Amino acid sequence: MNSTAIKVEGLRVDRGHRTVLNGLDFAIPAGAVTGLLGPSGCGKTTLIRSIVGVQRVKAGTVEVLGRPAGAKALRSRVGYVTQAPSVYADLTVAANLRYFASVLGVPADRGDAALDAVALADRRGDVVGRLSGGQRARVSLACALLGEPELLVLDEPTVGLDPLLRRDLWRLFHDLAARGTTLLVSSHVMDEADRCDRLLLMREGAIVADGTPAELRERTGADDLEDAFVRVVEAVAA
């Protein structure tokens, strides 16, 4: 499947008095895992907010699944998991899932599959406030999975997770992509780059590379993607 899920043209975003995104142009293919990578503060969250339609944009267009970002018709088709877990700390895991299933208008029994997917089935009776940060983040992800969105946008979903859980989550992302879901996953950890089908490398509000990990290696002559990123940045600066 090679259709386009997200198309961004001339996107400029100012926050406060600063230009945070400075005229971005790129497209993200459907049914793949695209990694949005770049150092802290480069504008990843701002770009994600623009894609899910919660960011005021100064100029340019963002088209998501054929509609303008933020269009009402996209609400049930796009899942967004923020960096800060957005679930109720005073409710149990199961109660959160039941609540979000009712908000989304989907059968409550989808909660079990969502919990299995994030490896939290054994914590369903626990109050969320007593879970660890990584576990809470996974409850948020499970809630986003309930709606079976066509596009899933995840802001740093693997921060603080142990390597085995990280591996399992990346497997889940690829399983979802194999079933046709489009995933956009941000990270500031370059060792996650190799897990992506495609990469968007960001620096200081600009996209400095856009392609597969193999293309990036070939273009820069670097085996290691962290080195490739450095070479791309040096070439842009030269």
Ligand SMILES: Nc1ncnc2c1ncn2[C@@H]1O[C@H](COP(=O)(O)OP(=O)(O)OP(=O)(O)O)[C@@H](O)[C@H]1O
């Ligand atoms: N509410 C805000 N008002 C003004 N400036 C902001 C606001 N939020 C973020 N910024 C600025 O926008 C820039 C990009 O921030 P953003 O959160 O998009 O970066 P990021 O790449 O997601 O960073 P991180 O990996 O640390 O989450 C930063 O310089 C930040 O200071």
